[in-house]
Amino acid sequence: MPTVVGLDPAVAEALRARLAEVADSAVVSIIEEVPSYAGAWSGRMGEVIRNAVQLALGGFLTLATRQDADAPKAPAIEGAYQLGRGEARNGRTVEALLAAYRIGARASWRDMADAAVEAGVDASQLARFAELVFAYIDELSAASVAGHTDELESSGRVRQRNLERLARALLTGAPADAINAAAQRAGWEPPGALTAVILPESQVSHAFTALDPGTLQPTDDVPGLPEGLASLLVPTTGSATSRRTVLRALRGTDAVVGPSTTWLDASGSHRRALRCAALGLEGLVDSDDHLAALVLGADSEARADLRARVLAPLADLRPSTAEKLTDTLRSWLLHHGRRDAVAEELFVHAQTVRYRVGQLREVYGDRLEDPAFVLDATLALA
Structure with a gap:
């Protein structure tokens, strides 16, 4: 901001005396012309905006009375940055924020220019005064946009982390009250x-x-x-x-x-x-x-034990015979004793099935008709 105005202290004091009036006028213009701020004047937000405008204008007057271009602006810049963060938390867009700056600057310049002319500021100084006003507003609006962006990024990270914690609480079966609280924190x-x-x-x-x-x-x-x-x-x-x-x-x-x-x-x-x-x-x-x-597969060890118990009567047979009878028993159970279906599945003749089932009856006896054994064998061999 290279422009230097060096306002006469008397002029600056005259402008400072009208600071509250200028701030109120700027706030009214913002609320009337920016839809996002409609109705804000009577609430807490109206006071926040009014204080922010007064801080900005007060900082500007301090700057305008200095003779060097590098006068400190930290308080006003920090105030603008925090305003941007607050507006993001209140759900206002950066476009609405910039519109508020544009309209507030216009209203403030109009009133301050009138006061400056009344206080005897000449045309050349008034031109430098205008240049300083709008350069200053540009800096403040940039700081507010930075605050707005940082707040959105920060709140976005916080919400994402809360969503991740909610997911873990759900997956691990946390108590219902803890899950409900996590959902509320995440806004989910x-x-x-x-x-x-x-x-x-x-x-x-x-x-x-x-x-x-x-x-x-x-x-x-x-x-x-x-x-x-x-x-x-x-x-x-x-x-x-x-x-x-x-x-x-x-x-x-x-x-x-x-x-x-x-x-x-x-x-x-x-x-x-x-x-x-x-x-x-x-x-x-x-x-x-x-x-x-x-x-x-819910309990593989239990199933293995059940299979071993079901097939125990076949343990003394030759391995090849035991394998064929195991396959036949499985198919016979699943096909409810339908010989042709068993033969088709095993690619053998129906008479072969009849012979093998006869062998099974010799080994298992009446158990093949016992519903409890049929259930165990079906589960073990399925």
């Missing part, structure tokens, strides 16, 4: 349901472009999640249509999609997606299509 509106999705970290960016904007992702480690995989929580309605939409959005990925649950029970969806991912299936996997496999 709970959906009708949530669906957990597990996919490679390399595919997360692609998924985010196609999924609901409210999708959550924790960045901290999630217990039980294998390295290289990421967890997402996708807002849904819980309907079949909503689920199909999620599956369509994830086409081309290796995502595992858990069931839709109420949002507070999202950890259940995540646990099932994890178990489904452990099955080693390839491509896009809908966990709803693999419920039987999930049930059978």
Whole structure:
């Protein structure tokens, strides 16, 4: 700001005497002409704006009476910066803020110019005075824009971190009151349901472009999640249509999609997606299509023990014979004893099936008709 005015102290004092009047006029003009500030005069915001304008004008008058171009402006610049941050917190756009500066500068210049002329300022000094006014306003508005930008970036980072914490609380099954508090801190509106999705970290960016904007992702480690995989929580309605939409959005990925649950029970969806991912299936996997496999794999050790107990009567046979009879028993159970269906599945003649089933009856006896044994054998061999 190279311009130097060097106002006579008497002129500066005359202008300072009208400072409150000029500030009020500027605030009224801003409130009347900038829609975002409509109705602000009677509230706290009106007082904030009025004080900011007075601080700016007071700083300007101090500057205008100095003989050097590098007079300190720190208080006014800092005030403008904080004003910008406050306006961002109040939800006003940077465009509205700049419009307020433009209109406030115009109104302030009009009133201050009138006062300066009345105080005897000559034309050449008045021209320098105008140049200084608008250069000063440019600096203040730039500081306010910087404050506005910094506040948005800061609040954006804070909200993102709160969303990440909410996601982790949901995935780890935190208490409902803690989850509700986390959602409020993040400003996140709970959906009708949530669906957990597990996919490679390399595919997360692609998924985010196609999924609901409210999708959550924790960045901290999630217990039980294998390295290289990421967890997402996708807002849904819980309907079949909503689920199909999620599956369509994830086409081309290796995502595992858990069931839709109420949002507070999202950890259940995540646990099932994890178990489904452990099955080693390839491509896009809908966990709803693999419920039987999930049930059978829920306790692999128990299933191995059950299999060993079911097949114990075959242990004394030759390995090749035991293997053939095991395959026949499995197919016979799954096809409910339909000999032709068993023969088709095993690629053998129906008479061969009849012979093998006879062998099984010799080994197992009446147990083949016992519902409890049939259930155990079906689960063990399925």
